[in-house]
Amino acid sequence: MGKLIFLVLAVLIVWAVVKSYANSRRRDQAPRTAAPEDMVRCTHCGVHLPRSESHASGEKFFCSEDHLRLHR
Numbered sequence: 890m891g892k893l894i895f896l897v898l899a900v901l902i903v904w905a906v907v908k909s910y911a912n913s914r915r916r917d918q919a920p921r922t923a924a925p926e927d928m929v930r931c932t933h934c935g936v937h938l939p940r941s942e943s944h945a946s947g948e949k950f951f952c953s954e955d956h957l958r959l960h961r
């Protein structure tokens with residue numbers, strides 16, 4: 890009887906560990922997939938960067954204000 894209780898407890902512990910591991914993995918992955926951002930290409934030097942970090946001039950994007958100014 891004692892052996893059966895031990896077995897049930899062991900299964901419950903393993904299940905709890907696996908479940909918490911799966912939850913923590915899901916939490917880790919969430920921020921990466923939450924906000925996929927457009928990548929744009931600097932018209933001057935060709936470097937790729939996120940749209941939010943780029944300097945836009947009409948339809949064209951630049952990696953820095955220097956390259957934006959050089960293109961004008």
Ligand SMILES: [Zn+2]
Pocket residue numbers: 931932933934935936951952953956
């Ligand atoms: Zn550039």
